[in-house]
Amino acid sequence: xxxxxxxxxxxxxxxxxxxxxxxxxxxxxxxxxxxxxxxxxxxxxxxxxxxxxxxxxxxxxxxxxxxxxxxxxxxxxxxxxxxxxxxxxxxxxxxxxxxxxxxxxxxxxxxxxxxxx
Amino acid sequence: xxxxxxxxxxxxxxxxxxxxxxxxxxxxxxxxxxxxxxxxxxxxxxxxxxxxxxxxxxxxxxxxxxxxxxxxxxxxxxxxxxxxxxxxxxxxxxxxxxxxxxxxxxxxxxxxxxx
Numbered sequence: 001x002x003x004x005x006x007x008x009x010x011x012x013x014x015x016x017x018x019x020x021x022x023x024x025x026x027x028x029x030x031x032x033x034x035x036x037x038x039x040x041x042x043x044x045x046x047x048x049x050x051x052x053x054x055x056x057x058x059x060x061x062x063x064x065x066x067x068x069x070x071x072x073x074x075x076x077x078x079x080x081x082x083x084x085x086x087x088x089x090x091x092x093x094x095x096x097x098x099x100x101x102x103x104x105x106x107x108x109x110x111x112x113x114x115x116x117x
Numbered sequence: 118x119x120x121x122x123x124x125x126x127x128x129x130x131x132x133x134x135x136x137x138x139x140x141x142x143x144x145x146x147x148x149x150x151x152x153x154x155x156x157x158x159x160x161x162x163x164x165x166x167x168x169x170x171x172x173x174x175x176x177x178x179x180x181x182x183x184x185x186x187x188x189x190x191x192x193x194x195x196x197x198x199x200x201x202x203x204x205x206x207x208x209x210x211x212x213x214x215x216x217x218x219x220x221x222x223x224x225x226x227x228x229x230x231x232x
Contacts, residue, residue: 044223105221107160
């Protein structure tokens, strides 16, 4: 079965530090990749997505992610975090299939990020 | 524009009772998804509707769970004979297409507590 792994469950860092969150998936076919963020008390929001093309994708709020197909990875990065980046981050994978079914997202377990002011 | 809305935002019910959770997708979105977010299991897919196609029910955890989507818009998730392990946040998402560009937009969720 397809799975998505996020290596860190909790990350604590100070403002201006760099952030990198790992994400690996197990499916060998063509995939679409996403990072979602859930700020405290808010609903899931899309940070960035990868469908094809340049493996380095840029999202909102200064986030970027790199798709490395050979490593089945899609790590999220931000060079300098702010206190407002405190949130839970979820990696998600969607298999690219032709038929209508199979469009569900499979999520990683999430990483809680706490940025200390 | 209006996003995905869900109601109620919170629901407390007694074990054994039935509950209905409602989702209003973004207008014009053809695909609708239900997920469940719980402490022990993370975010899990439950069911997916796309237009008039048969829904993908592969994520429903038991036959106590069912969902329907009327008129290709509003969806209701029903849980019969609720159990304590059903306590979770139930999330609805919609997307403009089921295809490769169909990123999903999530609602705020319904927090279900079974006592």
